[in-house]
Amino acid sequence: MFKVNSVEIGGDNLFFILGPCVIESEEHVIKMANIIKEIANSLNIQVIFKSSYDKANRTSLVSYRGPGIREGLRILSRVKKEVGLPITTDVHSVEEVFIASEVVDMIQLPAFLCRQTDLLVSAGKTKKPVNIKKGQFVAPHSIGPMIEKVKSNGEDRVCITERGYSFGYNNLVVDMRSIQIMxxxxxxxxxxxxxxxxxxxxxxxxxxxxxEFVPTLARAAVAAGADGIFMECHDCPDCALCDGPNSMPVNEIESLLKILIGIKRIVG
Structure with missing residues (x-):
């Protein structure tokens, strides 16, 4: 167990990483952060806010990527200072790791880059907690070397995020055994x-x-022993500039979180 600011990671209570996939505008991020903070206060839960300054692996060249690292980090710093939520975001290069570490409370490594040695080692050098999103191509019992790359510089505050496995073309499947294995x-x-x-x-x-399957998988994951739940959310998912089809409407989040908290209490 360790802490990201005041948020306990791996403790007795479930914690959450919530926010829109990408920074669409400063106004939108602050709006979403305030909504999420209200939910956190209402349910007395621990939340880290996540949004990306750059979606570097979009399918199309013309897809919206975000405002870029400097402007994006400036906006995220407002979330931390004015809204009062810890923040995390994706990094994509060694240079970005050290720039982002000056602002964020936890470094997040994208799934497609989860085995990049220089990136993992550099993340460990920042002395910030690190969240590795396990790639869709990595077996749960193969995460050991990824963890050791971060820990090679003495940073032990590492967590792993499960996000499904490639299953044929254009599809993912979740093996809940992976939570226990990892x-x-x-x-x-x-x-x-x-x-x-x-x-x-x-x-x-x-x-x-x-x-529509987000609640089902989230409930199953908590029952299987997950320490935290990551969910991207948006006030209008169908209007979102990135990952709208798999984002949760933020007005449906609170009721789902109540259920997840209840399941966590039951399974201990």
Whole structure:
């Protein structure tokens, strides 16, 4: 167990990573952060806010990527200072790791880059907690070397996020056994309930998704022992500039979180 600011990672209570997939505008991010903070206060839960300054692996060249690292981090710093939520975001290069570490409370490594040695080692050098999103191509029992790359510089605050496995073309499937397997490495395990229902490249020039299955998978993951739940959310998912098909409507989040908290109490 460790802390990201005041948020306990791997403790007795379930924690959440919530936010829109990408920074669409400063106004939108602050609006979403305030909604999420209200939900956190209402349910007395621990939340880390997540949004990306750059979606570097979009399907199409013309897809919206975000405002870029400098402007994006400036906006995220407002979330931390004015809204009062810890923040995390994806990094894509060694240079970005050190720039982002000056602002964020936890470094997040994208699934497609989860085995990049220089990236993992650099993340460990920042002395910030690190969340590795396990790639769709990595077996749960193969995460050990990824963890050791981060820990090679003495940073032990590492967690792993499960987000499904490639299953044929344009589809993902979740094996809940992976949560138990990865917890055997003595790291907190997070379940990404929204990217796990993504249909990668399923719409041709963008990814599709089946958000109706997010609650089902989230409930199953908590019952299977997940320490935290990652969910991207949006006030209008059908209008979102990235990953709308697999994002949860933010007005449906609170009721789902109540159920997940109840399941966590039952399973201990």
């Amino acid at each position: 917890k055997s490495f003595n790291v907190p395990v997070i379940f990404d309930a929204t990217h796990s229902v993504q249909l990668p490249g399923g719409l041709g020039n963008s990814s599709g998704g089946e958000r």
